[in-house]
Amino acid sequence: MKILIVGSGGREHAVVDALAQSPEVRKIYAAPGNGGICEQAELVSIDANDLDGLARFATVERIDLTFVGPEMPLGNGIVDAFRKRGHTIVGPTADQARLESSKIFAKRFFKQNGIPTAEFAEASTLAEAHDVLERSKYPIVIKADGLAAGKGVVIAENPVDAHRTVQQFVESRTLGEAGSRLVIEEFLEGEEASFHVFADGRYFQPMVAAQDHKRRFDADTGPNTGGMGAYSVDTILSKRQQDTILSRIIKPTLEAAESYSGILYAGLMLTAEGPKLLEYNVRFGDPETQVILSRLKTNLLDVLIDTAEHRLPSRKLDWTPDAAATVVLVSRGYPGKVETGKQVFGLEEAKRIEGVKVYHAGTRCEDGKVYTAGGRVLNVTARGSTLAEALERAYFVAQMIKFEGKDYRKDIGKKGLAKQR
Ligand SMILES: Nc1ncnc2c1ncn2[C@@H]1O[C@H](COP(=O)(O)OP(=O)(O)O)[C@@H](O)[C@H]1O
Numbered sequence: 073m074k075i076l077i078v079g080s081g082g083r084e085h086a087v088v089d090a091l092a093q094s095p096e097v098r099k100i101y102a103a104p105g106n107g108g109i110c111e112q113a114e115l116v117s118i119d120a121n122d123l124d125g126l127a128r129f130a131t132v133e134r135i136d137l138t139f140v141g142p143e144m145p146l147g148n149g150i151v152d153a154f155r156k157r158g159h160t161i162v163g164p165t166a167d168q169a170r171l172e173s174s175k176i177f178a179k180r181f182f183k184q185n186g187i188p189t190a191e192f193a194e195a196s197t198l199a200e201a202h203d204v205l206e207r208s209k210y211p212i213v214i215k216a217d218g219l220a221a222g223k224g225v226v227i228a229e230n231p232v233d234a235h236r237t238v239q240q241f242v243e244s245r246t247l248g249e250a251g252s253r254l255v256i257e258e259f260l261e262g263e264e265a266s267f268h269v270f271a272d273g274r275y276f277q278p279m280v281a282a283q284d285h286k287r288r289f290d291a292d293t294g295p296n297t298g299g300m301g302a303y304s305v306d307t308i309l310s311k312r313q314q315d316t317i318l319s320r321i322i323k324p325t326l327e328a329a330e331s332y333s334g335i336l337y338a339g340l341m342l343t344a345e346g347p348k349l350l351e352y353n354v355r356f357g358d359p360e361t362q363v364i365l366s367r368l369k370t371n372l373l374d375v376l377i378d379t380a381e382h383r384l385p386s387r388k389l390d391w392t393p394d395a396a397a398t399v400v401l402v403s404r405g406y407p408g409k410v411e412t413g414k415q416v417f418g419l420e421e422a423k424r425i426e427g428v429k430v431y432h433a434g435t436r437c438e439d440g441k442v443y444t445a446g447g448r449v450l451n452v453t454a455r456g457s458t459l460a461e462a463l464e465r466a467y468f469v470a471q472m473i474k475f476e477g478k479d480y481r482k483d484i485g486k487k488g489l490a491k492q493r
C-alpha cells in the first residue's frame with residue numbers, strides 16, 4: 073500500500089512510525105513532513121493546506137490511503153476534495169469538522185444533544201459581549217469562534233481583563249475572522265483529560281485516556297502552548313468517569329453527527345459533578361498521540377482501514393497496561409518568537425535507549441544533520457511498566473539531547489504520579 077500523511081509535527085511522526093511497522097505498507101509519503109519523518113517516509117513539499125495540490129499528488133502517485141494530522145485542512149474540506157476524486161481518506165468532512173472549526177456550532181450541538189458542558193452565551197458584536205460580561209461571574213472563559221491554533225481561549229479573572237479581551241478579539245481582530253464571534257462560558261474547575269475514539273461512520277472504538285500539559289511552565293503557569301508534554305496511564309479516568317464519557321458524551325455525539333468518520337478527540341474537564349466536555353477536536357491531539365500510539369498493540373494500519381471501510385465493530389483494540397510519557401523539547405522563547413537553525417545533537421545515542429522514541433516536530437534535515445525549525449522541536453516519548461519508569465526514561469533522554477536554547481517542563485506526569493500514591 074502507498075500511504076500519504078498530511079502534516080509536519082510530532083503527531084504525524086508518531087503516526088508514520090506506527091504505520092511503518094506494517095508489512096503491507098510499501099511506501100509512505102509525508103506532506104510536508106519534517107527532519108525525523110524523512111527517515112521512514114518520502115517528504116513531499118506540498119503545504120498541508122494546499123488541498124488541490126495534495127489531491128493531485130494522490131491521483132498521480134495512486135495513493136491507497138491518506139491520513140490527515142492537523143485540523144486546518146480538515147476544516148477546509150480535504151476529505152470532501154479527496155472523496156470527490158475517489159480517494160480513500162480517513163477523517164471527517166468539512167461539515168462534520170465544524171465540531172472543531174466553530175466553537176459556536178459545537179456549543180449549540182452539545183446543548184441540543186444534552187451533552188454535559190459549561191454554561192455559555194454567544195456574542196457577535198462588542199455590545200453583546202459587554203452585555204454578557206456585565207452579568208457574569210469571574211473567572212470567565214472567552215473563546216473565539218474560529219480556529220486559532222490554541223490562541224483563541226482566554227480565562228479572564230476580572231471584568232477589566234474580560235472587556236479588554238473581547239475588544240481585542242471582536243474589534244481589533246487580533247485573531248482575524250476567527251475572533252469576530254465569541255463563546256463566553258462558565259469557568260469549570262477540575263483536572264483535564266483527553267479522550268480519543270476511532271469512528272467509522274456507524275461505530276466507534278475508544279482509545280486509552282491521556283493528559284496534556286498546555287501551559288508553558290512548571291506547575292501549570294505561564295501562557296498556553298500547543299502542548300508541553302503528555303502521559304497516558306490507566307488511572308487517568310475511573311471506570312465510572314469512562315462510562316459517563318462514553319454514554320453521555322461520545323455516543324450521543326456520534327448518533328447526532330451522522331456518519332462521522334475519523335478520529336474524534338474529546339477535551340474534558342473532570343469536575344466534581346462528573347466529566348464535562350470542553351471541546352471536540354476532529355483529529356488526533358499533539359502530543360497525546362505520541363503516548364496513545366505507543367500503548368497501541370494492534371496494527372494501526374488495520375485500524376485505519378477499518379475506520380475508512382466501516383468495519384470497526386469487528387476490530388478489538390489491544391493496549392499495553394504500560395504507561396507512556398512524552399516530554400516536549402522547545403526552543404528558547406516558545407510560545408513567542410524563537411531562533412531556529414540550531415544543530416541538534418544526541419539523536420543517534422537516544423536511539424539506543426530502551427523503551428524510548430524521539431519524535432520530531434519542528435526540525436529539518438540537511439546533509440544528514442538535524443536542525444531546529446520551530447518552537448516545539450522534539451517529543452521524547454517513553455514507555456515503562458509504571459508511569460514513574462516511563463518518566464524517568466523520557467527525562468534521561470531529554471537531558472541527553474542537546475541544542476542551543478533547549479528547554480522543557482520538568483513536571484510532566486506529576487499529577488498522574490500523585491494520583492497513584
Ligand atoms: N470552561 C472552561 N473552564 C476552565 N478552563 C477552560 C474552559 N474552557 C477551556 N478551558 C481551558 O482552556 C484550554 C483551551 O480551551 P479549548 O476549549 O480546549 O480550546 P482550544 O484547544 O481550541 O484552544 C483548555 O484546555 C482548558 O485548559
Ligand SMILES: [Mg+2]
Pocket residue numbers: 339351
Ligand atoms: Mg483544546
